[in-house]
Amino acid sequence: MSKVCVLTGKRPKYGNTVSHANNHVRTRFEPNLHTKKIWIEEEKRFVKVKLSAKAMKIIAKTGTAQLAKLLK
Structure with missing residues (x-):
């Protein structure tokens, strides 16, 4: 897998x-x-993704909406 x-x-x-x-x-x-396994509310499922420490801080602050857009 890529890093x-x-x-x-x-x-x-x-x-x-x-x-x-x-x-x-x-x-x-x-x-x-x-x-990390992250719950995507829009899709009602968990998604397994590779995240940096900074990305985890971004998700904690803004939510998973930005991540859901990238995964579609």
């Missing part, structure tokens, strides 16, 4: 880990994703 947030579209980013000796090593920075 992409359904709501915000966050994806892995690539960069360097830099040591104290200034050695650069390429690395992949993963988004903070969680698999």
Whole structure:
């Protein structure tokens, strides 16, 4: 499965880990994703989605209406 947030579209980013000796090593920075079952009131069912921590805060604040639009 891909490591992409359904709501915000966050994806892995690539960069360097830099040591104290200034050695650069390429690395992949993963988004903070969680698999959640969320109740969609409009469809009267649970939906299993991968969400970032920021997306969970957005849903807590605004509700699941925005998520329901994306899943249709």
